[in-house]
Amino acid sequence: MNPVAQSIVSLAVGSLVAVGAGRPNVLFIAVDDLRPQTAAYGRSFMRTPNLDRLAAQGVLFERAYCMVPTCGASRAALMTGLRPARHRFVNHLTWAEQDAPGVPTLNTHFKVHGYTTISLGKVFHHRTDEAAGWSEPAWRPNAGHYRDPAAVAKAIADDTARYPGKREHRGPPVEAFDASDDAYPDGQISDRALAELERLGGPSRPPFFLAVGFMKPHLPFTAPRKYWDLYDAAAIQLPANDHPPKDAPAGAVHNSGELRPYAGIPPQGPVDAATARRLIHGYYACVSFIDAQVGRLLDGLERLGLATNTVVVLWGDHGWQLGEHGMWNKHSCFETSMHAPLLVTAPHLDSVKPGTRVRALTEFIDVYPSLCELVGLPLPAHLEGRSFVPLMRDPGLPGKDFAIGRFGAGDTVRTERYRYSEYTRPAGGLTGRMLYDHRIDPGENVNVAADAPAVTDRLAETLNANQGR
Secondary structure (H helix, E strand, O other), X not given: OOHHHHHHHHHHHHHHHHHHOOOOEEEEEEEOOOOOOOHHHOOOOOOOHHHHHHHHHOEEEEEEEOOOOOHHHHHHHHHHOOOOEOOEOOOOOOOHHHHOOOOOOHHHHHHHOOOEEEEEEOOOOOOOOOHHHOOOOOEOOOOOOOOOHHHHHHHHHHHHHHOOOOOOOOOOOEEEEOOOHHHOXXXXXXXXXXXXXXXXXXXXXXXXXXXXXXXXXXXXXXEEHHHHOOOOHHHOOOOOOOOOOEOOOOOOOOOOOOOOOOOOOOOOOOOOHHHHHHHHHHHHHHHHHHHHHHHHXXXXXXXXXXXXXXXXXXXXXXXXXXXXXXXXXXXXXXXXXXXXXXXEEOOOOOOOOOOEEEEEEEEHHHHHHHHHHHHOOOOOOOOOOOOOHHHHHOOOOOOEOOEEEEEOOEEEEEOOOXXXXXXXXXXXXXXXXXXXXXXXXXXXXEOOHXXXXXXXXXXHHHHHHHOOO
């Protein structure tokens, strides 16, 4: 930890338990690469009973947006409550404590105020990022992604022979294997989380901030076969807009670089329909696998008598493309990359009605101040987000006018009706613009920036006046 944050912790050590006593617990669940792919978000064919159960118990934010659609940067922005910028929170390898020195992260702030803070699985991108903000060393399982090493070796050999020019040859992008949940890392994470709930929820213990970071549905899409069997492969549909948007600027659509190293994936160009359908099937299976792990945690809270005094927040660190615009993965300024799920329960607040849906725009930098308000902690001065607790109490209130994000050379702003993005050179200078009217084009298929100059210029001013510096 940097010296400034360390001094804050040191000053508070003597009064930790006294300050934290009586406050609600927090179960903080991060899910890697989870887009709003649940029945509660309108995908009625998805088998996500536990994520839907969480939505029914609390508040579902219909339009929550990440700050940067890549894991390390997205998590760093959320955990610091700071907007990204060209020099801050740039890529998946981001370290929060390096990009925002002297800023107390969310877990550090809770620890200073008397919480036992525990990290399981993938919370920050780096396990040791902001390590002093955890009461104990962060833990991750040692299990690998695959359970069939012979099939993996064959897939790599076949890929090497078929595509000798690829820079890297990984295992297959999917695996359906007859195995128990705890044969995979996320099953082990939920096992450990249940054990921690047993330990942390005992009588006379200080409140806990238990962060549980599930690793799927990140590639490769590996999950026990029973979750694959929840979906009829023949019924899986490919996106209708599997092509770049009309008049999209250069750099807006990427080559799905994160997918390319996997066996059977060509280094360039589209994947064939059978492969695309298999990838989508694998993503669905992994979402249902994570849903089951979330259900175990919710059951554990109820069994241990912790459900009525534990705030639960679940978020996907960004969206994901499943072939939309010919792209896979995230890493774009399109809605499919920026839009992510956010579910929050606050059972200790009678003013928050179960099953509430918030339509207002929300940014992930709002999570930090919102959690502080939900448990009664003071707000650090550095925060750039705004608490969404008033919206939880009254979803009819006006929310934010815009949500801002960025990736690479692109900066983007979402309003009630539009998404506007612009691309610039590192040294400055505009290289392209795109504007999508969600009232008539929710799939963002036709760039109308040239046809609506007044709207484009107005949103450009909003973007440039409010992005991170």
